[in-house]
Amino acid sequence: MSHPISKDALELFRHCKKGNIEEVRVLVEQRDVDVNIRDIWDSTPLYYACLCGHLPVVEYLIGVGARCEANTFDGERCLYGALTDDIRRTLTQHNLVTTHTIRRDAYDEFLRRLFESGEYSDITFVVQGEAVPLHRCLLTARSEYFRDMLQKRWHSRDKVIINKDMVTPDAFRAVMKYMYTGRFECPVELVECCIRIGVNCKLPNFRLMLEDAERKAQVLQMGKQGLVKVTTVVVEPDESCSPGVGSWVGGSEGVGSDLRDLAQATLPPHLRFWPTEMPFCPTQDHAPFADVCFVIDGHPFLCHKMFFCTRSEYFRALLRDHFHETQWQDSSSLPTITLHDVSPQVFAVLVHYLYCNQTIVSLENAIEVMVAADMWLVSGLKRQCGVYLGSRLHTDNVISILRLARLFQLPRLEDQCVTCMAKNLDQVVETQEFRDLVLDDADEVRGRQETDSVPIIDDLRFHISSAVQTVSGIMEARTKLSVIEAVLEDLGIEA
Structure with a gap:
């Protein structure tokens, strides 16, 4: 029996066929449904949106990472099946711009908006009269040149004037945006200027990266015999270096790697995951340019507001409104905030997530981290804990994790739990935990005075029967359904 498709995934397919863009957004952004999921006919949501002629849905799915690259099965199938010329044109233009689609997640958006908004900036560069607000801590983490200048020559400045003719505002912004996001984009005519800026800022491999991009652009133009003119050079971040659950970004050139080092520097020395030498000022044993101090069980964490306030509404409100937890010391010291009901180890996990989107969790701390993430309104960290769990x-923990998934509203984890239970039904139904779960669900339905079936029973029936395709599969499904009926009869429940 093949892996069943979740209810949310079926809903995504249905709304893509009907063109219900708002429902599609909810399923992708709030219910965490994979935009590249396939149904039993090996079709994707994007294919159905193209086939049924819903351009807004097509544009949205492409924007969040639906695969439709040229010369691939998915791309050619969508192009061939598209109902309208507008959709074909959208697909073609997408493939001309890039053959590499990266889903823009919350962390990507955080980095991009941090640069573009200039919120919480503590230094401004004025390039030929145009102001570019930036953040000292990020510049220090990303560039040896800025690290040296900000700690010495520019230490007491809040504004730096650059009037060199060879440094244009647009080129400077392009390089700075690369430092923030790992993504480079600029007009072809500014590439040489960007290379000079990058070399001066001592950005690792920057020159080689842009020269390689230029060479590829020239090859593309020559291959198209004048039919294509490249006007913009774009270099996307390397997906293989994306941070994730329980993993570290490789390569010093990565944004995640550099911000990981910055996150390490915020922690008390004895709590650092790796007690390595920090790549900052040798006389410092803490993060450079920290502007807030969190104290947990007497342990100080010297941090940066921009990460906490822009990634958590809880901390934004805490720092903005000066809650009673905040204690201001003299003007020469950092604002100090004492947090309760959390361990220093769990707070260290939060710091790493906020700074570099990495989650270091284990079976021992995952639940504690999830509780804290829920309290601090850091939904991404909560979801990553769900991914880990x-x-x-396995059969020994699936019911307890299912209860957690429901409590913390993690639909993908809940679906995984039900799938695991359906697959191992013979073992699960023998446990007292399963019977207690069925009884609790039945009591909840009765308490609402509803006539709905018991939720866990309804979900199990769906998972058992939804992917049946063969005669043997039908027989297996019937056997499992009869086991469920026997349990219900034994418990005296009609569902």
Whole structure:
């Protein structure tokens, strides 16, 4: 029996066929449904949106990472099946711009908006009269040149004037945006200027990266015999270096790697995951340019507001409104905030997530981290804990994790739990935990005075029967359904 498709995934397919863009957004952004999921006919949501002629849905799915690259099965199938010329044109233009689609997640958006908004900036560069607000801590983490200048020559400045003719505002912004996001984009005519700026800023491999991009652009133009003119050079971040659950970004050139080092420097020395030498000022044993101090069980964490306030509404309100937890010391010291009901170890996990989107969790701390993430309104960290727990499911813990998934509203984890239970039904139904779960669900339905079936029973029936395709599969499904009926009869429940 093949892996069943979740209810949310079926809903995504249905709304893509009907063109319900708002429902599609909810399923992708709030219910975490994979935009590249396939149904039993090996079709994707994007294919159905193209086939049914819903351009807004097509544009949205492409924007969040639906695969439609040229010369691939998915790309050619979508192009061939598209109902309208507008959709074909959208697909073609997408493939001309790039053959590499990266889903823009919350962390990508955080970095981009941090640069573009200039919020919480503490230094401004004025390039030929145009102001570019930036953040000292990020510049220090990303560039040896800025690290040296900000700690010495520019230490007491809040504004730096650059009037060199060879440094244009647009080129400077392009390089700075690369430092923030790992993504480079600029007009072809500014590439040489950007290379000079990058070399001066001592950005690792920057020259080689842009020269390689230029060479590829020239090859593309020559291959198209004048039919294509490249006007913009774009270099996307390397997906293989994306941070994730329980992993570290490789390569000093990566944004995640550099911000990981910055996150390490915010922690008290004895709590650092790796007690390595920090790549900052040798006389410092803490993060450079920290502007807030969190104290947990007497342990100080010297941090940066921009990460906490822009990635958590809880901390934004805490720092903005000066809650009673905040204690201001003299003007020469950092604002100090004492947090309760959390361990220093869990707060260290939060710091790493906020700074570099990495989650270092284990079975021992995952639940504690999830509780804290829920309290601090850091939904991404909560979901990543759910991803970790979903990878550790077995018959002994599946019901307890299912209860957690419901409590913390993690639909993908809940679906994984039900799938695991359906697959191992013979073992699960023998446990008292399963019977207690069925009884609790039945009591909840009765308490609402509803006539709905018991939720866990309804979900199990769906997972058992939804992917049946063969005669043997039908027989297996019937056997499992009869086991469920026997349990219900034994418990005296009609569902």
